[in-house]
Every structure is written in C-alpha cells, then in structure tokens.
Amino acid sequence: MDFKENYYFEKYEQLAVLADTQKCKTILSRNTDTNEIVVFKVMDKHGLDVYHRLKDLDNSNIVDVMDCFLHEDKCVAVEEFVNGKRLCDVLQKNIPVEVIVDYVRQICNGLKEVHNKNIVHRDLQPKNIIVDRHNHITIIDFDIARIRKEEADSDTEFLGTVGYASPEQFGFAQTDKRSDIYSLGVLIGDMVKPYAKTVREVSGEEIVYTGTGLTLEEHKIVERLVKMSRKCTEIAPEKRYKSIEEIEKKLKYIKHYNQDILEPDELEELSFRGIIRTVPGFRKNNILHKIIAIIMYVSVFATYIEIGTSVINVKKGYKWLCVILSEMCWIIPYIYLTNIGDVVYRIRKRKFKYKFFEYLNRIGIALVIWLAILIILSIITLK
Incomplete structure (x- = not known):
C-alpha cells in the first residue's frame, strides 16, 4: 500500500454504503481530522482513465473528483459529497418552465466539458443528477462512463438504464456524445411532460398542447423544448444534434424568446406561408375549412369596401382613406383577437396566471382598437 492509499484508508472512516452494485461500490466516508464528508467509489480498474480526466475538470455542474x-x-475514486435531492425526486412535483430551461442549461454546461475530455457518461438519468436548494445541478455517477475510441465499432459491454440509454448502447454502434444527447432528450421530455402532450394531426404535423395555466411565453418555451427533446431522441444518431454546443445555441433562442430572437428553422413562421398557417381556417390542412374561410373573408372584404366607397359627405381625397380605415376597423382587432402570426405575444410582454384573464385582456384590447379606428373614421366622414 503506497502513501496515497495509506492516507485515504487511515484518515477516512466509513459511515455508510450508499450503493453496492456489480459495477461499483459507493461508500460515504468522513475525514477523522477535518470532519469533511466525501464519497469513495470502488470499481473496475478500467474506470481509472475516466476518473483521471474528470479529476482535471473544473466545472460546477460536474461532481468534483478529488483523487483516484x-x-x-x-x-478507487474520491469525490465530493453533493448534498441535495436527486432530480427524480424533484420531478415528483411540476417544475416551473423557466427552471426547466435553467436545468437543461446547467446539464449542457456539464456535459460539454465532459465531452471535451472525450468522455461519454452513458448513464445520464434523473437518479444521477443532484439538485441543491438553490436549484444548482450536479451530474454524478460516472461508474459506467467510457473514453470514446475512434477505432471501435461498438461498445464491449451493453450498459445503461432502459428508457434513458440510447439504442447504440445495446450493441447497434459505438457510443459517443450523441448517446448522452439522446439521454438528455429523454430528460427534457420528463421535465416538460406535465405541461405538454403532442397530438399527430391528419396532415402529419404534431401540435403541442400545453396546460391552461401557462402564459403565451411559457407555451412557446414548452413547445420548443418538446421539439428539442424529439430531435435529441432520434433513433439514428446522425439525425440528432451533433454536439452539446448546438443544443446550447437552441437554448439561447428558447431562453430569450421574449426578446424576439427566432431560431433559424423558425424563420418560416414570419414568411407569408408561415403567417397564413396561423389564420383561422388555414391552421389545419383541411381543404373544406380553407374553402369556407376564403368565401367568408372575400365576402367580408367586399362588404366593407362597399361601405367605404359609398360613404356620403366625404371629400374625394378622403374616400380611399375611409376605405382603408373601414377595413382596418375589423382587420386589426380580428388579427389581435385570433392571434394571427403570434402578434399578441410579439407586442405584449405581460404574463397572466390564468388563460381566462389572458383572453379577457385580448378581447378588451381588440374592442379598444376597434373603437379607436371607428372614432377616427367617424371624424373623417363628418368633416
């Protein structure tokens, strides 16, 4: 026994065995001189390379490896003892949407550093993530982590937790950072599950329905997180995000949604086609609905044009202004009321606890807009 081993085994007393599996034994220990609490992990010698690399890491979202x-x-690895709850326990209650985004950000921050060391965690799941009372995330349990080998076609052992492990962990290919990305996608899905469910429409699109207690901003965030989870958990690794850095870029768009930052693949929403798909009658890919909507819109337009052009006692120069205002009198309130092009959220940042108050507010503002334009139109026609 060398000096290092002698020091640890003499200075630390065993308090409890936290886990004892075929792969690893986890022991809670205390320094008899300083009363410092640490965790000893005893595992196969092949884990030494992983823990040597982890020891060199300085990342607040990764468990601190003091020695190995x-x-x-x-x-034998000596780790800090992380005080807090496991994420699986935290998930017993609904997590606020903004906290979910922060959790994902912190997990990404840790995984990015791990992947930069060419380490694949391979067991990223709620049980292996600790959340302290300040909502700080720490990723633990690198017992089955491995160093990626470029020349290998597949892993030598099939390890991982069913439900969180990627398909390649069961012999389909060698695991790499995209395997952890798959597990991250499942984690994201777990966190947003209380708020969202997806329904596949006849057109083939998937629409995300969220809880009634969410604000418009939170709805959009959940919608984007669901899309992120879906891409992370693609069966084929090449269809997933290529790296954690790519996910972090997506998170920037999600986190700053209220600053009108759009994802590149969402720019279509601002195109003519994208806006048309938000118009009532065109939201679902139903031909009958579209025909009825077109007939209705044309007839309403024609009616208002007739009203505008037949206004009496209007000076010739004001006639087209009257036409425009008479159209705006119903178009603008209608756009706001039905939230075409997500206009409600883009011009209003206020949050509402309940959807009912949000709808009341929308109706009220639509009426105010309608009255304001009507008053302007009346003033012009009475001149």
Missing part, C-alpha cells in the same frame, strides 16, 4: 488511484486491482 488503483488499489488491489480496483479503481
């Missing part, structure tokens, strides 16, 4: 060494042909 070989003892009796076993790898």
Whole structure:
C-alpha cells in the first residue's frame, strides 16, 4: 500500500454504503481530522482513465473528483459529497418552465466539458443528477462512463438504464456524445411532460398542447423544448444534434424568446406561408375549412369596401382613406383577437396566471382598437 492509499484508508472512516452494485461500490466516508464528508467509489480498474480526466475538470455542474488511484486491482475514486435531492425526486412535483430551461442549461454546461475530455457518461438519468436548494445541478455517477475510441465499432459491454440509454448502447454502434444527447432528450421530455402532450394531426404535423395555466411565453418555451427533446431522441444518431454546443445555441433562442430572437428553422413562421398557417381556417390542412374561410373573408372584404366607397359627405381625397380605415376597423382587432402570426405575444410582454384573464385582456384590447379606428373614421366622414 503506497502513501496515497495509506492516507485515504487511515484518515477516512466509513459511515455508510450508499450503493453496492456489480459495477461499483459507493461508500460515504468522513475525514477523522477535518470532519469533511466525501464519497469513495470502488470499481473496475478500467474506470481509472475516466476518473483521471474528470479529476482535471473544473466545472460546477460536474461532481468534483478529488483523487483516484488503483488499489488491489480496483479503481478507487474520491469525490465530493453533493448534498441535495436527486432530480427524480424533484420531478415528483411540476417544475416551473423557466427552471426547466435553467436545468437543461446547467446539464449542457456539464456535459460539454465532459465531452471535451472525450468522455461519454452513458448513464445520464434523473437518479444521477443532484439538485441543491438553490436549484444548482450536479451530474454524478460516472461508474459506467467510457473514453470514446475512434477505432471501435461498438461498445464491449451493453450498459445503461432502459428508457434513458440510447439504442447504440445495446450493441447497434459505438457510443459517443450523441448517446448522452439522446439521454438528455429523454430528460427534457420528463421535465416538460406535465405541461405538454403532442397530438399527430391528419396532415402529419404534431401540435403541442400545453396546460391552461401557462402564459403565451411559457407555451412557446414548452413547445420548443418538446421539439428539442424529439430531435435529441432520434433513433439514428446522425439525425440528432451533433454536439452539446448546438443544443446550447437552441437554448439561447428558447431562453430569450421574449426578446424576439427566432431560431433559424423558425424563420418560416414570419414568411407569408408561415403567417397564413396561423389564420383561422388555414391552421389545419383541411381543404373544406380553407374553402369556407376564403368565401367568408372575400365576402367580408367586399362588404366593407362597399361601405367605404359609398360613404356620403366625404371629400374625394378622403374616400380611399375611409376605405382603408373601414377595413382596418375589423382587420386589426380580428388579427389581435385570433392571434394571427403570434402578434399578441410579439407586442405584449405581460404574463397572466390564468388563460381566462389572458383572453379577457385580448378581447378588451381588440374592442379598444376597434373603437379607436371607428372614432377616427367617424371624424373623417363628418368633416
């Protein structure tokens, strides 16, 4: 036994065995001199390379590895004891949407550093993530982590937690950082599950329905998180995000949604085609609905044009202004009321606790707009 081993085994007393599996034994220990609480992990010697690399990391979202060494042909790692709840326990209650985004950001921050060391965690799941009372995330349990080998076609062992492990962890291919991205996608899905469910429409599109207690901003955030989760969990690794950095860029768009930052693949929403798909009658890919909507819109337009052009006592120069205002009198309130092009959210940042108050506010503002334009139109026609 060398000096390092002698120091740890003499200075630390065992308090409890936290876990004892075929792969790893986890022991809670205390320094008899300083009363510092640490965790000893005893595992196969092949884990030494992983823990040597983790020891060099300085990332607040990754468990701090204080030391690691070989003892009796076993790898012994000494880690900080992270005080807090496991994410699986935190998920027993609904997590606020903004906190979910922050959790994902922190997990990405940790995984990015791990992947930069060429380490694949392979067991990213709620049980292996600790959340402290300040909502700080720490990723733990690198027991089955491995160093990616470029020359390997598949992993030598099939390891991972069913439900969170990627398909390639069961022998389809070698695991890499995209395997952890798959697990991250499942995690995101778990966190937003209380707020969202997807329904596949006849047109083939998937629409995300969220809880009634969400604001418009939160609805959009959940919608984007669902899309992110879906892309992370593609069966084929090449269809997933290529790296954690790519996910972090997406998170920037999600987190700053209220600053009108749009994802590149969402720019279509601002195109003519994208806006048309938000108009009542065109939201679902139903031909009958479209025909009825077109007939209705044309007839309403024609009616208002007739009203505008037949206004009496209007000076010739004001006639077209009257036509425009008479159209605006119903078009603008209608756009706001039905939220065409997501205009409501883009011009209003106020949050509402309940959808009912949000709809009341929308109706009220639409009426105010209608009255304001009507008053302007009346003033012009009476001149």
